[in-house]
Amino acid sequence: MSHTFTHSADGRDYSGRTNIGEGFTPADGAPLVVALHGGTYTSAYFDIPGYSLLDRASTEGVPVIAIDRPNYAGSSPIEEGDSIILANAEVLRDAIGSIWEEYGAGAPGVVLIAHSIGAAVATAIAASSPAWPLLGLAISGCLVRVPAESREAWEALPPIPTIELPVPVKDQVMFGPAGTYSDDMPAASHPSNTIVPIAELLDITGGWIERRAEISGRVTVPVFHRQGEFDALWITSQDEIDEFRAGFTAAASVDTALQLGSGHCIDFHNASGELQSAELAFALDCAKTAVV
Template identity: 50%
Template sequence: MPESASKRFVEQVGAWRVSGRRRIPDRAAAPDVPPAEAPLVVALHGGTYTSAYFDLPGFSLLDRAAAAGIPIVALDRPCYGETTPLDPGTETIRNSAERLDAIIAGLVAQSAEPERKIVLLGHSIGAAIALAIAARQPSWRLIGVAVSGMCLESPPEAGAAWSALPETTMVELPPALKDAVMFGPDHTFDPPMPGLGHHADAPVPRAELIDIVMGWPDIAGDVLGDVRVPVYYRLGEFDRLWVTDAEQVARFAAALSTAPRVDAALMRGVGHCIDFHRLGAEFQAGQIDFALGCGAATSDSA
C-alpha cells in the first residue's frame, strides 16, 4: 500500500498514551481559506477499525481535508492502536467519551494553538462517542459535530448476533462477515474495495459492540438532547447495522433539540462505511464543507 502523506504519532497525555494520524493543510491548494476559519477536525473511527480508516489511499479524508486547508487528526480510540485501553468490560460509549474528552483537552493544551476551534467527526461507534463528547459540553472549543454510520435502532436480529459473539475481551470479525455488513450492494463500490478496507482492520472490544446495540438506544435521547453545536448527519441507504429509512433520520434530527443547526439526510447508494463507496468523495466533501462553514460562522469571535 502506498505510503500516506499523514504522520503517525504516539504521545503521552497525562496518564494516557494516545496514537493516531495527523495531516497538515495544504495552504497552496486552498489559498482562499483563512487560517482563522479552518477548524481542527478530530476524527473518531468506528468499531473494528483503527484511525487508518480515514487515511486509505484514494479514500483518505485526511488528504481531502488537507487539500481544503483544514488540519485534521484521526485518533486511535482507547483499545485501538497504541492508545491506552479502557479496563476490560468497561468499553462503553459514555466511558470512551469521558476518556477522549480528557485526551482531546490534553492534546489541545499541549499544542501551539490551545484556543483552536474544533469540529468532531465520528463514524459508527465513533459517531455515538463524538455525540456523547459534545453532550458533555467539553472545556475545549467545540464548534460542530459531523457523524455517520449510526442511528437510533438496530435491526431486531443484531442484538442476538452480537450477544452470540465469543466470550472474549476482544473480537476479530472474519473478513467475509465484515464485508457483508460494512458495504452496500456490489454496484455501490468499486475495486480496490472492499479489500483495501482491511488495511484498517482491528479487533474490537466485545463490550463496545454490545453497548452500541443494547446500550445506545437507552441513552440516545439524553445524549442527543444535550448537543448544543451544529450537527451534520448522514445515514447510508444500505446500512445493514441500523434501521434505515427517512422516519429514523427525522427522529434522529428531532432528538437534537438544542443543536442550533442540523443537516440530516438518508444518503442513497451507500452502505455502512460511506467513505469506501462510489459516493464516498461526495460524502467527504459535504463533511469538509460543514467544517469550513462552522469555522466561518465563528470567525468573528476567533
C-alpha cells in the same frame, strides 16, 4: 501527506495519524478536526489511499488528527464500566483538550468527525460541554435502532474481551450492494481492519440506544449527519432519520439525510468524496460562524 503520531495525556497514550507536519499549511480560520473511527477499524479508516479524509482535508488546508480510540492500535486500554462508549467519551474529551492545547494555535476551535461507534462517542463528548472550544459535530453510520438479529448475534459471542470479525462477514455488513463501490473495494479497506472489544458491540446495540435521545438532547453545537442508504447495521429509512434528527433538541442546527448509493462505511463507497467534501465544508462553515 499523513503520518502516524502518539500523544500522551493524563497518563494515557493515544496513537493515530495526522496531516499536520512538514509541508502542511492550514487555511486561515480553519478549525482543528479530530476524527474518531468506528468499531473494528483503526484510525487508518480515515487514511485509506484514494479514500483518505486526511488527504482531502490537506487540499482544503484543514488540519486533521485521527485518534485510535482506547483499546485500539497503540492507544491505552480502558475499563468499560457501565458503558464503554461513555467511558471512551470521558477519556477522549480530556485527551482532545490536551491535543487542542498542543495543536490548536491559530484555529478557532475543534470540529469532531466520527463514524459508527465513534459517532456515538463523539456525540457523548459534544453533550458533555467540553472545556475546549467545540464548534461542530459531523457523524455518520449511527441511527436510532438496530435489527433484532444484530443484537442477538453480538450477545451470542463467546465471553472474551475482543474478537476479530471474519473478513467476508465484515465486508458483507459494512458495504452496500455491488455498484455502490469501486473495484478496489472492499480489499482496499482491509488495512484498517482490527479486533473490536465485544463490550462496544453490546453497548452500541443496547445501552447506547437507550441513552441516545437524552444524550443527543444535550448537544448544543451544529450537527451534520449522514446515513448510508443501504446500511445493514441500522434500521434505515427516512422515518428513522427524522427520529434521529428530533433527538438533537438543543443543537444550533441539524443537517441529517440519507447518503444515497452507500452502505454503512460511506467513506469506502463511491459516495466517499461527496461525504468528505460535505463534512469539511461543514467544518469550515462552523469555524466561520465562530469568528463572526
